[in-house]
Amino acid sequence: MSHRIPTILPDAVRHYLRVYVQPTMRCVACGKEVSAQKVFMDAAGQAACREHNLRRCYSCGRFMMPEGVHLPGYEKVCASCARTMSGAKVQTLTHVVQQHLVNMGFVIPACKVTCLPAAEMKRRHANMMGIAPLGMAMNDSEPYSIDVMAQQCRAGIIRTIAHEMMHLWLFEHECKAPKVYAEGFCNLCAALVLREFEGEDVLFHLGNMMEDKNQDYGLGFRRLLSVYYNFGLNAVVAAMREYMPACE
Ligand SMILES: [Zn+2]
Numbered sequence: 469m470s471h472r473i474p475t476i477l478p479d480a481v482r483h484y485l486r487v488y489v490q491p492t493m494r495c496v497a498c499g500k501e502v503s504a505q506k507v508f509m510d511a512a513g514q515a516a517c518r519e520h521n522l523r524r525c526y527s528c529g530r531f532m533m534p535e536g537v538h539l540p541g542y543e544k545v546c547a548s549c550a551r552t553m554s555g556a557k558v559q560t561l562t563h564v565v566q567q568h569l570v571n572m573g574f575v576i577p578a579c580k581v582t583c584l585p586a587a588e589m590k591r592r593h594a595n596m597m598g599i600a601p602l603g604m605a606m607n608d609s610e611p612y613s614i615d616v617m618a619q620q621c622r623a624g625i626i627r628t629i630a631h632e633m634m635h636l637w638l639f640e641h642e643c644k645a646p647k648v649y650a651e652g653f654c655n656l657c658a659a660l661v662l663r664e665f666e667g668e669d670v671l672f673h674l675g676n677m678m679e680d681k682n683q684d685y686g687l688g689f690r691r692l693l694s695v696y697y698n699f700g701l702n703a704v705v706a707a708m709r710e711y712m713p714a715c716e
């Protein structure tokens with residue numbers, strides 16, 4: 469396989485790379501000029517003096533200014549992520565995500581995607597531990613439905629919709645894969661969809677998935693990712709088909 473070398477560096481890429489080579493930067497908290505070697509940086513390349521000890525938003529990875537917004541049932545997020553994404557925007561993203569999955573060869577069954585603020589998501593879906601999910605796919609109605617926690621960054625919402633759509637695809641194919649492969653597979657497809665989008669929050673989410681210590685969502689994802697790298701998506705799907713009834 470040969471890689472075409474782009475002759476023109478896209479502006480967005482140039483800007484993104486430049487952020488990291490500035491010898492001095494300004495702290496987002498106090499405005500002081502600081503040496504790039506002596507600061508903490510967030511996922512968007514913003515700098516802050518170490519002594520402010522700013523925490524990062526769990527959804528987008530940016531510093532939380534000042535201390536983040538508490539969402540019932542979830543970790544704190546920044547003010548920007550805390551704004552509930554509108555239903556219209558979620559529907560647009562849903563359409564684009566579904567198109568990417570179709571391009572990858574997955575026919576996603578018809579489904580209704582609903583975005584819910586954190587409190588409502590927790591009320592409907594929190595488990596006994598009080599932990600609420602970012603997304604939930606339900607196959608007990610016609611058409612199928614997906615609930616998405618709407619107080620996330622854009623990449624988080626894209627990732628959630630793609631992940632849950634792939635659960636519906638697994639339902640539809642009566643896949644009985646163990647949880648480690650089912651969640652790993654849904655995360656792998658979500659990562660492949662995320663790659664099609666730009667933004668620091670996208671890179672933050674891809675990085676998160678690589679570092680996720682969870683047995684199913686992290687380890688399962690990385691196992692299937694290595695199958696994908698070495699043998700391609702068809703091999704990953706073939707691995708999942710081992711757990712599906714044979715089709716004639
Ligand atoms: Zn500072």
Ligand SMILES: [Zn+2]
Nearest residue numbers: 525528546549
């Ligand atoms: Zn955020």
Ligand SMILES: [Zn+2]
Nearest residue numbers: 631635651654
């Ligand atoms: Zn899942």
